[in-house]
Amino acid sequence: METEIKPHYNYQEVILWLEKKGLELYGNHFKILESDYPIIYKLIAYFLKDEATCFQYNINLNKGILLSGPVGCGKTSLMNLMKHLAPIEHKFFVKPCRDISFEFIQDGYLIIHKYSKGKLYESEPKTICFDDLGTENNLKYYGNECNVMAEILLSRYDIFTAKKIQTHITTNLSASEIENVYGNRVRSRLREMINLIGFDKGINDKRV
Template sequence: MTSQNPFKKIFIDKANELLLKREKRNFEIDDDNKYAVDFFISYFSNAEKLKTLGGKSHKGIYFYGGCGTGKSLFFEILEEIYKSYQNPGLRIKTVHTIGLTDQYLSQLSRPKQLAPNDDSLYSKYKKGATHFEDLGAESKINHFGNSIEIMADLLQLRYSESRRALCKTFITTNFSPEEARNRYGERVYDRMFEMFNFVKLTGSSRRK
């Protein structure tokens, strides 16, 4: 196993290290996450294997499933690997969607800064390999009667950017693609199929 793909050993070792330190448990691979683990590892280390799993390397990944199934953990592990090896291909910035809402509200509250149509926050996050954690947890913003969906706007901006340059988007969420359509609309939903490989994590919460 490990002789064929050294990255898999690195991934599992880092996963065990992280979980033993934080939760006193080992990383488990079972029927609920085996495909997701194989997909994620292949995505960053084996393009040919990724193809056999139905993945496309030019797209990002949309991880979805119930609470506690380990979606965000994949990117925490990747961050630990990057810290050790400093491989630019493994550098993905994580942004929590709730934090985006807080940033936008904070900017709106500053006098003489950021009019409602100012795109400076959007400009900050529309490029680069970025993981948006907990899509759907962010609140809609109502500002002078206008309803603002930050993530709908960002996903459309990043879609446009990805058609011109390398701009991969990664999502972890409890929302299925259909639930994302209900929240963000048909326009965003349609673009998602060009932007993402969809990977579902099943099973109950692994948190103990």
């Protein structure tokens, strides 16, 4: 059984451990680039709950993470790796926003309840990483159009303030684009709910 990485570990060792995990999950082509270390150090500090390092990075451990960056920079892969670093009480699962939109077509407004105030499956943690925010579309259920993710995020804000349950997000949208798509209420609440960690916009697509 794998030993859990503790915050006092050398960050370089943690990166080697993550790279090994990435090879298991994604195959021999997986590699953590040195140019990404500044982003990855922040994520490691956050998910290992390394208070001193998070303080240096101005990361609030009570909030979630919004990981932003261009298409193909590795946001989803990194968050899937971070699941293995997070301590048990902060475990989360990654849910693509497009999948949620398809669930909405099938099951309607119950889906908004499911991913916010509703009961998730007992075996799953209630902390969720909504992956690729902005790739879903406004969808109709019995003729009624709904911005599903906007409604879910507003409800997630309520459970964040009431129960301190965190929400993580990956997206290639900028803050102003988030406001355009989801409205200023969502953008305002996200400021309270999350730490923004962003890749440089000029980073190359790793899938090429």
